[in-house]
Amino acid sequence: MPSNTPDTATVGEESPPEAIVAWALRRFAGRELVVTTSFGMEGCALIDMVARHRVSVPVVWLDTMFLFPETYALRDRLADRYPHLRFENRGTALTPEAQAEQFGPELWRQDPDLCCVLRKVEPMRRALQGVDVWLTGLTRSQGADRAALRVVEWDWQYQLVKVNPLAAWDRARVWEYVRAHDVPYNELHERGYPTLGCTHCTAPVPGAGPRDYSRTGRWAGTSKTECGLHRDLPRHFARKA
Numbered sequence: 001m002p003s004n005t006p007d008t009a010t011v012g013e014e015s016p017p018e019a020i021v022a023w024a025l026r027r028f029a030g031r032e033l034v035v036t037t038s039f040g041m042e043g044c045a046l047i048d049m050v051a052r053h054r055v056s057v058p059v060v061w062l063d064t065m066f067l068f069p070e071t072y073a074l075r076d077r078l079a080d081r082y083p084h085l086r087f088e089n090r091g092t093a094l095t096p097e098a099q100a101e102q103f104g105p106e107l108w109r110q111d112p113d114l115c116c117v118l119r120k121v122e123p124m125r126r127a128l129q130g131v132d133v134w135l136t137g138l139t140r141s142q143g144a145d146r147a148a149l150r151v152v153e154w155d156w157q158y159q160l161v162k163v164n165p166l167a168a169w170d171r172a173r174v175w176e177y178v179r180a181h182d183v184p185y186n187e188l189h190e191r192g193y194p195t196l197g198c199t200h201c202t203a204p205v206p207g208a209g210p211r212d213y214s215r216t217g218r219w220a221g222t223s224k225t226e227c228g229l230h231r232d233l234p235r236h237f238a239r240k241a
């Protein structure tokens with residue numbers, strides 16, 4: 001890690017997420033700090049933890065133009081519940097029609113990595129320019145790609161400090177928090193969708209309830225497991241360079 005990695009002496013890998021959020025808001029007061037969310041359950045819990053501090057933090061989300069109607073409705077419910085937070089859509093301006101014209105039809109089938117770069121990774125790169133600290137709802141229990149997640153990391157892809165307050169939790173623990181604090185959440189979690197992404201690339205997982213986390217419904221039938229927001233997709237960045 002670079003020398004500007006923050007002192008984390010007051011929080012550790014097993015600290016309660018609420019304590020990590022409080023530490024981050026205190027430690028980075030006056031710095032450019034954002035929360036990002038795709039409106040999954042972990043993101044909703046994180047938003048609630050941040051909102052309790054009554055600070056006006058931007059909550060950045062990306063409208064891929066392919067989200068579920070329930071996800072847009074959840075965004076509205078969260079904005080109503082936490083009016084002091086600033087929900088900012090920093091999604092792409094590339095319409096689905098323009099994408100099909102430039103890159104061919106159904107890019108999410110033909111080249112999902114490129115589709116994710118266009119609709120998620122590049123918009124996030126732009127949204128994070130000038131940001132010092134990025135709070136996420138990632139957890140170590142979300143699969144092999146995230147198993148080594150630290151509470152505080154230096155993000156080489158975006159060149160900023162990344163804080164993952166929920167790193168040690170699993171979905172069952174997040175669900176407990178959401179229920180205990182009456183946090184708005186996506187009703188699709190109760191209809192077999194453990195995670196919420198784009199409609200084209202998110203399928204229900206048979207038998208899954210709101211306490212269950214699984215990514216098997218994402219890009220089902222392919223080897224793709226991540227959109228690239230939290231892991232570089234070098235092939236496409238190399239192409240763009």
Ligand code: SF4
Binds near residue numbers: 117199
């Ligand atoms: S999740 Fe699917 S539709 Fe959404 S940006 Fe990625 S490939 Fe495209």
